[in-house]
Amino acid sequence: MKQIPMLDLRAEYEYMRDDIDAAITKCLEHQKWILGPEVKELEEKIAGYLGVKHCICISSGTDALVLSLRALAIKTKGQEYFDKTDEIITTPFTFTATGDAILRSGATPVFVDIDPATYNIDPIKIKKYLTQNSKLETPDSKVVGIIPVHLYGQSCQMDELKAIAKEYNLFVVEDVAQAFGGIWKGKKLGSIGNTGAFSFFPSKNLGGFGDGGMVSTDDDELAPLVRMLLKHGGKDKYNVDHIGYNARLDTLQAAVLLAKFKYLDEFNEKRRRIAELYNQGLHGISDLILPSEAESLKLKAQSYHVYHQYTVRTERRDELQNYLKEQGISTMIYYPFPLHKMKVFEGRSRISDNLSNAESACQGVLSLPIEPLMNEKDIVHICEIVNKFKI
């Protein structure tokens, strides 16, 4: 039986082999393994692509979030870390790292429910939390920022989020880990908030041969702070100012990423084509909910979805997943548990209202294979198999 994986990184390597091999060979020749020329070149290329003043390569997407928040604490509070009474709003329907980064910056995560159509944080619910909080006579805590996560490659409602941030004087750190190349009303994701945090984890839309990440920003104060933090906390690593990290991106990773970056837009277009084929082949199956873009022309016009995942939803998710496995089709559940149900956040986070949309999404979502180089026949085959399941 034919096996269809979620992703085929070997096929991608074969497609770009000459570029990648040449990039690695260049590193072998110059031997500048730490902060070599490829790191700077990647930063400049991506800054130009996003339309931002600064891009800073980091060791992972998680560190991109942590360093963004640490730099914001230093800039806005003159402190190394936020206080526990500083709250940062985010979604409970994301990868653990988003919430974990908030804890590691010293602040308290506040989980706000998602819009069930897009799976992204709901600005109306953020506003509700902020309004309730401001009515307290002596609020013991204060919201300082928001981390919207552009989940599965689709932009959050950035107009609403920016308006809320302006009204309440909050920073916005975009979690762009899943949405490199995505756009909101003409602006590249990662160029809208105070910073953008990108991940180059191998399975991401731009993935390296190991861990990697990046911070993007237009802020001339935050950029040098992030640069200091990733190199032990100082401009001079033998005489440092801040509590820093060793969070550099390897030259070798930067070289691989530079070679692959050439293909990012082409691959995002391929992902969108696959999504379109899924939309056509899976349309009209009762109880199978397709990604919101398939249903909403308004969303389609506002955002350029880069389909890091193509995620469907059904009440019979586990049955569907087992059935597809028997047919040789891999699937994944992103995510089986909302963050507020995880032990690490117990007693260390707050919940706004109820989080029932996030909880029920965890029960119903299923991501289908979306390898950019996938054969169109394979997508038709997957759609036929799903149709036979008769949801």
Ligand SMILES: Cc1ncc(COP(=O)(O)O)c(C=O)c1O
């Ligand atoms: C939404 C989200 N945020 C943050 C991260 C963390 O990125 P990394 O794995 O590169 O540390 C990931 C990915 O793994 C992610 O999907």
